[in-house]
Amino acid sequence: MEKKESLLFQVTITGLGGQGALLFGQLLAEAGATRFKNVSFFPQYATVMRGGESECTVTLSEEEIDSPLVFEPQTAVVMAAPQLKQFEKRVVSGGMIFIDSSVITEKIERRDVKVFYLPATRAATELGDTRVANLVFLGAYLAATEAIPIEAVEEILDKRFKGRIKETLLSLNKKALRAGAKLVIGKRED
Amino acid sequence: MAEWILSSGNEAAARGAIQAGCKYFFGYPITPQNEIAEFLSEELPKIGGVYLQSDGEGAAAYMLFGGALTGQRVMTATSSPGFSLMHEAISHMAMVEAPAVIIEVMRLGPGAGTGGQQGQTDYRQMTKGGGHGAYRNIVLAPYTVQEIFDFTQLAFYLADKYRILVIVATDFILGRMTERVNLRSLNFPPLPAKDWALKGKDQKDGKSDHHMSALVFGGIPEFFQHQTEKHQRIIEEETRVENYQAENARLIIIAYGSTARAARRAVNIARKNGLEVGLLRPITLWPFPKEAIKKAASRAEKVLVVEDSPGELVEDVEAAVLEQVPVHLLGIWARHHSGPSGLIYPERIFQEIKALI
Incomplete structure (x- = not known):
């Protein structure tokens, strides 16, 4: 992979508890740590088991990371409708917003950000499990930003889950990554 | 070169304690410190240590007190409402100068507060003494996960050096954020022998429980004179910015x-x-x-x-x-x-x- 000009990647993933926003962030942070000198992962979630607001921010950087908290992230991945409005405002000019178009119908009005409307939940359902929509988004994020290669995340999936979950579940997660990347290829501008 | 890992702040505190030779943890579950207790409940038994869950924070603090009096390195971790409950024992520990470490992962108060909310609302309680009796705690405030790991080791050293309670103050953000940590072992100067530790009064060098009292200084004025001199030494030697x-x-x-x-x-x-x-x-x-x-x-x-x-x-x-x-x-x-x-x-x-x- 060629050296990126910008040595900073920063993304906030937001959804509802159970959608896997935090797992997206953990996988990106763990895989990112094999490629970047500095990594931070900051989760915050409501204290309920399912359905509460859940978000995390991941920063990958060659420079020192001054703050893991960022109000205006480079990229936002919005998995649930309630958080769309505020992240439309918060993403930096020139940044990116990923939206699950299978569950969110609203459109972004801003013209200074790149928007990816991706049917992540539908793609996940077609693969056999709605719950891998987070991995679809991770694959899409990596394809769009080239922050790290998809293989780096696959290695982490193997490390974390091999022998602990069914082989079919592991390959389902990897398929979801690839499917997400495919959704982005050829759909860069909007 | 020591190995690095990705670690949350809470896990780094637990790892720092083990690195410092702490084998005994007493505590009661509370958000957002639970990952510390969870980690130590798995790891301490493996190294011949003890993880003991009490029936509440008050009891956990007295277990900490008892453990400290034996001269072993002991720790508890808690969050704001639990920290409030510990102060009877903390005040008593100050009187007998029992060294120990508390990781305080703050959450928003007052009262039970909001379990999932960030806050730095325990500053006065930590620094001015949340209990009675004009005592002092050393309070270390890390701001990276690496510092949480390092300062937990430092906390044990300072606790033993001055026979004082050391609080490592983190919060909701620091406890949960994850960063790269170098698992380095910090080296500290040698410490005085713990000749004050209780080993059982009938054993060789055994001390009776009366040994652990302010009265060993001869009287109340002498006790406070001693405390004041110690605090002055800490101010001169340990202030960090x-x-x-x-x-x-x-x-x-x-x-x-x-x-x-x-x-x-x-x-x-x-x-x-x-x-x-x-x-x-x-x-x-x-x-x-x-x-x-x-x-x-x-x-x-x-x-x-x-x-x-x-x-x-x-x-x-x-x-x-x-x-x-x-x-x-x-x-x-x-x-x-x-x-x-x-x-x-x-x-x-x-x-x-x-x-x-």
Whole structure:
């Protein structure tokens, strides 16, 4: 992979508890740590088991990371409708917003950000499990930003889950990554 | 070169304790410190240690007290409401100078507060003594996961060196954020033998329980004389502060822990915009870096205190600045309540800088 000009990647993933926003962030942070000198992962979630607001921010950087908290992230991945409005405002000019178009119908009005409307939940359902929509988004994020290669995340999936979950579940997660990347290829501008 | 791992702040505190030779943990579950107890409940039995869950924080603190009196390195971890419950034992430990470490992962108070909310609302309780009896605790305030790992080791050293309780103050943000950590073992100078430790009075060198009392100093005035001298020595030898671009800064920000991290970014943004701003970060909340702040304030035009509280740290800063320059406070009302928890973001601090400079 060629050296990126910008040595900073920063993304906030937001959804509802159970959608896997935090797992997206953990996988990106763990895989990112094999490629970047500095990594931070900051989760915050409501204290309920399912359905509460859940978000995390991941920063990958060659420079020192001054703050893991960022109000205006480079990229936002919005998995649930309630958080769309505020992240439309918060993403930096020139940044990116990923939206699950299978569950969110609203459109972004801003013209200074790149928007990816991706049917992540539908793609996940077609693969056999709605719950891998987070991995679809991770694959899409990596394809769009080239922050790290998809293989780096696959290695982490193997490390974390091999022998602990069914082989079919592991390959389902990897398929979801690839499917997400495919959704982005050829759909860069909007 | 030691190995590095990705670790949450909570896990780093637990690992730091094991690195320092702590084998005994007493505690009671409370959010947002649970990952510390969880980690130690798995790891301590493997190294011949003990993880003991009590029936509440009050009991956990007395277990800590008892463990400390045997001369072993002992620790508990808790969060604000649990920390409040521990103060009867903490005060008693101060009287007999029992060394121990508490990791305080703050959450927003008062009362039971909100389990999932960030807050820095225990500053006074930690630094002024939440219990009775005019005692002192050393309070260390890390702001990276690496520092949480390092300062937990340092905490055990300082506890043994001065026979004092050392609190490592983190919070919701620091406990859960994950960063790369170098699992290095810190080296400290040799410590005096713990000839005061209780081993059972019938054993060789055994001490009776009466040994552990302020009365060994001869009387109450002598006891407080001894305490005061010890505190003075700690102030002289252990006060720590980080200076980040604060020389020649027109505006100096004072912040600790997680808000210092946000402030550091705000300083970077300000510097990029040509504004002369710096950060002075108290690393020890007690002893408070009064002299460093007084000196820095004398060269600046303004001081801005940032804390996720209605204003506690600001009182110590005002006492240090001595009206040389105006002291402003950006407190809990600067939180942005968009997500699951209100947070003071770097961008908000930068706005305040622009308004002041």
